[in-house]
Amino acid sequence: MDSFSLLCTGALLAGGLYWFVCVLGPAEQKGKRATDLSGGSISAEKVQDNYKQYWSFFRRPKEIETAEKVPDFVDTFYNLVTDIYEWGWGQSFHFSPSIPGKSHHEATRLHEEMAVDLIQAGPGDRVLDVGCGVGGPMRAIAAHSRANVVGITINDYQVNRARLHNKKASLDSLCEVVCGNFLNMPFPDNSFDGAYSIEATCHAPKLEQVYAEIFRVLKPGALYVSYEWVTTDKYHADDPEHVEIIQGIERGDALPGLRSHTDIAETARKVGFVVVKEQDLAKPPAQPWWSRLKMGRIAYWRNHIVVTVLAALGIAPKGTVDVHEMLFKTADYLTRGGDSGIFSPMHMILCRKPNDSDDHVQT
Numbered sequence: 001m002d003s004f005s006l007l008c009t010g011a012l013l014a015g016g017l018y019w020f021v022c023v024l025g026p027a028e029q030k031g032k033r034a035t036d037l038s039g040g041s042i043s044a045e046k047v048q049d050n051y052k053q054y055w056s057f058f059r060r061p062k063e064i065e066t067a068e069k070v071p072d073f074v075d076t077f078y079n080l081v082t083d084i085y086e087w088g089w090g091q092s093f094h095f096s097p098s099i100p101g102k103s104h105h106e107a108t109r110l111h112e113e114m115a116v117d118l119i120q121a122g123p124g125d126r127v128l129d130v131g132c133g134v135g136g137p138m139r140a141i142a143a144h145s146r147a148n149v150v151g152i153t154i155n156d157y158q159v160n161r162a163r164l165h166n167k168k169a170s171l172d173s174l175c176e177v178v179c180g181n182f183l184n185m186p187f188p189d190n191s192f193d194g195a196y197s198i199e200a201t202c203h204a205p206k207l208e209q210v211y212a213e214i215f216r217v218l219k220p221g222a223l224y225v226s227y228e229w230v231t232t233d234k235y236h237a238d239d240p241e242h243v244e245i246i247q248g249i250e251r252g253d254a255l256p257g258l259r260s261h262t263d264i265a266e267t268a269r270k271v272g273f274v275v276v277k278e279q280d281l282a283k284p285p286a287q288p289w290w291s292r293l294k295m296g297r298i299a300y301w302r303n304h305i306v307v308t309v310l311a312a313l314g315i316a317p318k319g320t321v322d323v324h325e326m327l328f329k330t331a332d333y334l335t336r337g338g339d340s341g342i343f344s345p346m347h348m349i350l351c352r353k354p355n356d357s358d359d360h361v362q363t
């Protein structure tokens, strides 16, 4: 073999190795492998139909307004996206402000730890994670605070993923996961010492309903913190570009309608909470939360090729390509929402359930 052929063979082998390790391997550190992408609890042959069903909610707006149908629609969404999220983003399904000198992973963890620090939970406390996903935040929070965390999610595929990850991380003695609807939780009144929700209550058709449920299960005096998805004071409903961005975010993220930042504290007070603090964590001096989305663009193209090849080979379900394309477009709407400042995924509200002895004057 002459040296040119040797060079070509070497280059081919290196390229193949790169493809195997970087392309077919997890897109995100500790994520899922592309070859394991599934439709969650939906069988492979039904993924495409379920994707069409998901979109039909938006074609018939009356249907999405029917509040009782929203949890099923959200459940379908998470069957479709959970594996892709884990593969391309990791085990925490939320944003966090970028922190110079820190990795995405570290910034995510700090954002999660801040939630449990705000509700002042510690060893022996029983804390509720409202809309827990596959449990990335739950594990970080349990490890940081040593509190017992109980997570609830509507999606049974996520329950199994979260339990598996809890076991692997040796945190299953502190972390428990329940499948259920956060609008009607299977927990007794006054049974938690604290609660948090990270980018999850935006899926509730009526915020009042989920806040009232959280209020019910908290012990008097307990704290609750939420990171809410909202439109900011820069959003103008009469600007067609603003409307296009917000509708794009709603469609690509299974949202029954984004709320205004002004609705959050008002709703919390309405159900009986005392509002301790409210702050949009996306506002400067915080660094952009959407820079991670922007930086990932090349990887999304690569992922698109991987998903297309795997679906063509029958390794990934057919509809995976459509779901991936939807997420691709959603990433763009979210980036535009961040760049324009009309949208925030981290409007933080810290609330307290009053003690029975408190006078009920709202702060």
Ligand SMILES: C=C(CC[C@@H](C)[C@H]1CC[C@H]2C3=CC[C@H]4[C@H](C)[C@@H](O)CC[C@]4(C)[C@H]3CC[C@]12C)C(C)C
Binding pocket: 027, 084, 085, 087, 088, 089, 092, 093, 094, 095, 199, 200, 202, 253, 254, 296, 299, 300, 303, 304, 324, 327, 328, 330, 331, 334
């Ligand atoms: C809180 C919610 C989810 C927020 C984010 C975790 C997800 C929102 C958009 C998602 C993604 C967009 C682009 C995908 C990309 C095309 C793919 O190749 C790899 C995965 C993505 C990066 C994916 C990851 C998760 C998001 C950033 C909502 C639902 C309330």
Ligand SMILES: C[S@@+](CC[C@H](N)C(=O)[O-])C[C@H]1O[C@@H](n2cnc3c(N)ncnc32)[C@H](O)[C@@H]1O
Binding pocket: 071, 074, 078, 091, 092, 093, 094, 130, 131, 132, 133, 134, 135, 136, 137, 152, 153, 154, 155, 158, 180, 181, 182, 183, 197, 198, 199, 200, 201, 203, 204
């Ligand atoms: C974007 S994910 C965030 C997950 C998690 N908080 C995290 O940051 O990784 C939203 C979560 O809310 C859950 N969810 C949405 N609607 C729900 C409902 N009605 N009842 C219970 N969980 C729900 C979803 O199943 C999903 O786990």
